[in-house]
Amino acid sequence: MIAVPTSGPRLPATPVAARLEARATRGFAWVLFGGLWAKLLVAVLLSQPTLDAEVDSVYNRLADLLLLGGLFAALVAYADDILRHSPRLMVVVILGLASFLVSEALTGLNLRTAVFEYLKIVTPALLSLVLMRLYARDPALVLQLCRVTLGLVWGLALLALVFLPPSLNRGGEKFWPVYFASLHTASYLMVVCAALSLYLFEAGQLGRRLLIGLVACSCVLIFYGWGVRTSMVAALAFGLVYLGQRNRMLPLAVLLAVAFGLALGLVPLLLGIVHLPTWEEMVEVSSGRVSMWLQKATILADSNLAEWLFGHGEGSDWIVSEVWWWSAKDSHNDFIRLLNQQGLVGLGLVLAMLVTWAGVFPPGVAAPLLTALAASTAFSNGIMFRPQASLVMPLALVAATAAWQRSPLREAGR
Numbered sequence: 001m002i003a004v005p006t007s008g009p010r011l012p013a014t015p016v017a018a019r020l021e022a023r024a025t026r027g028f029a030w031v032l033f034g035g036l037w038a039k040l041l042v043a044v045l046l047s048q049p050t051l052d053a054e055v056d057s058v059y060n061r062l063a064d065l066l067l068l069g070g071l072f073a074a075l076v077a078y079a080d081d082i083l084r085h086s087p088r089l090m091v092v093v094i095l096g097l098a099s100f101l102v103s104e105a106l107t108g109l110n111l112r113t114a115v116f117e118y119l120k121i122v123t124p125a126l127l128s129l130v131l132m133r134l135y136a137r138d139p140a141l142v143l144q145l146c147r148v149t150l151g152l153v154w155g156l157a158l159l160a161l162v163f164l165p166p167s168l169n170r171g172g173e174k175f176w177p178v179y180f181a182s183l184h185t186a187s188y189l190m191v192v193c194a195a196l197s198l199y200l201f202e203a204g205q206l207g208r209r210l211l212i213g214l215v216a217c218s219c220v221l222i223f224y225g226w227g228v229r230t231s232m233v234a235a236l237a238f239g240l241v242y243l244g245q246r247n248r249m250l251p252l253a254v255l256l257a258v259a260f261g262l263a264l265g266l267v268p269l270l271l272g273i274v275h276l277p278t279w280e281e282m283v284e285v286s287s288g289r290v291s292m293w294l295q296k297a298t299i300l301a302d303s304n305l306a307e308w309l310f311g312h313g314e315g316s317d318w319i320v321s322e323v324w325w326w327s328a329k330d331s332h333n334d335f336i337r338l339l340n341q342q343g344l345v346g347l348g349l350v351l352a353m354l355v356t357w358a359g360v361f362p363p364g365v366a367a368p369l370l371t372a373l374a375a376s377t378a379f380s381n382g383i384m385f386r387p388q389a390s391l392v393m394p395l396a397l398v399a400a401t402a403a404w405q406r407s408p409l410r411e412a413g414r
Contacts, residue, residue: 035067109312202403288323
């Protein structure tokens, strides 16, 4: 049975100790959310430079320092609680860092870049640990700050739609303007915020009309205005798992629909009246992905045992291909990227981190969002490596926990 953060059977605190603990809780909450808000506010500088690249980067790093400084201070302050509730996640995080460092020691010694990329992966999980401890002590404050964050994201998104120039994607095709770093990042962030809206509603923190409006606007942006296919896949993955948890017949219905569709496709195939796509057409439809994945398979096939175990080092996944000939590109699949750069050990520990991260929450609570993360990661540089989106995920997971505590599904989950 997974422990849900509660105040627990603590000894009665003295009035002075209780006041100090309450102040510490509020202080950590405001610092962490303040760092997150700063990260969101400066995101526009990453896509719409206003000063110069170096100064813009400084503002982003200052936001990182505020968030990470508050996070590590909170990890130390609540170390006893965290190790009591989630020791395995901390062990996996430490082992993962060691694996990344060993990979660099054996290859290119890009230690700074490796640590930076690893922090992208594990910071949301560590932030979840702290937020769950803060939620156990002051749930009203944490949920209130989650609502403020949701309002901030939507405010900045609307600001961009009204005042910023259209974003340009490949081929010069115009999409609706974005505030958050890039078209893909903004789209992933909106998927996570739609989930946050849903869980805040279920936790009694949002009204039904507001929820419907936010989700409807999110769908318009994701599926029409921004046109990022991998974020559509993430949104659909979240929706299917979320609905499947509430309707036991849905997974069977989806399986039958897929089987029926494949059967219908098989009939014209057997009759020889269907057009099988050529390799060039498959490459075009996948925006070059299948060609890149084949090249990475060739690289891995030629690797020795040490390279299979610990990878080729940070940055090795970026290559110039026949399809993307104008500049170096990575795999557009972060699992393949991790396998190529960090080897089986590094990839395995990242996957273990995702599994143990899910275990921080009640049974099934993290499944929809982590499925969306995995789906985006499998087809692109997904949520895992987009800090503006991944750092909002812990908020949605805490809100999902609050919703679970109010739900009749709670008893069934136990």
